[in-house]
Amino acid sequence: MMDEKEKRQRQNQAQKGYIERMGREEYNRRKREYMKEYRKKPENKKKMNAYHAEYRKRTQCQKRYNAAHPEWRERRLEKGRKRDAEARREVIRRYGGKCEICGISQIEYLTLDHSFDDGAEHRKAVHRKIYRDIVKNGFPKDKGYRVLCWNHNIGRYHGADIEAEKGAIKE
Ligand SMILES: [Zn+2]
Numbered sequence: 577m578m579d580e581k582e583k584r585q586r587q588n589q590a591q592k593g594y595i596e597r598m599g600r601e602e603y604n605r606r607k608r609e610y611m612k613e614y615r616k617k618p619e620n621k622k623k624m625n626a627y628h629a630e631y632r633k634r635t636q637c638q639k640r641y642n643a644a645h646p647e648w649r650e651r652r653l654e655k656g657r658k659r660d661a662e663a664r665r666e667v668i669r670r671y672g673g674k675c676e677i678c679g680i681s682q683i684e685y686l687t688l689d690h691s692f693d694d695g696a697e698h699r700k701a702v703h704r705k706i707y708r709d710i711v712k713n714g715f716p717k718d719k720g721y722r723v724l725c726w727n728h729n730i731g732r733y734h735g736a737d738i739e740a741e742k743g744a745i746k747e
Pocket residue numbers: 675676677678679680724725726727728
């Protein structure tokens with residue numbers, strides 16, 4: 577028998593395909609129409625009230641739980657920070673491990689440059705977790721990622737011709 581989780585996953589998958597075929601805008605428009613009618617019916621009002629009561633109960637439970645164990649939250653955050661740092665280290669290593677311009681290799685001074693200038697979009701798309709995203713996607717070679725030190729990264733941002741510097745600095 578299918579369990580609840582699997583069933584939900586299948587439903588989500590089906591809905592995703594449905595939205596893709598129709599287009600997000602059209603889907604939203606239809607859903608708005610549908611919900612407008614849905615809310616009018618008294619039997620649905622009852623259902624919605626029950627759902628909201630359940631939702632409130634659930635979130636209050638969570639709040640109480642979190643309030644009772646502040647140290648667990650801290651532990652969760654710490655774990656996340658550690659995973660971020662590990663992902664960053666791995667990504668820097670896989671993309672050469674040193675600044676492409678000056679060759680500095682101390683990890684604290686290094687960052688990932690989006691040479692296609694799409695860094696802001698990338699950060700937004702993955703909620704700032706770019707290193708984890710790159711690990712998850714198997715270190716793609718075609719996205720223009722490269723390692724730079726912070727100086728050369730910010731220098732490029734401010735318009736410095738760092739490519740010209742590349743030849744000038746002898747290793
Ligand atoms: Zn550099």
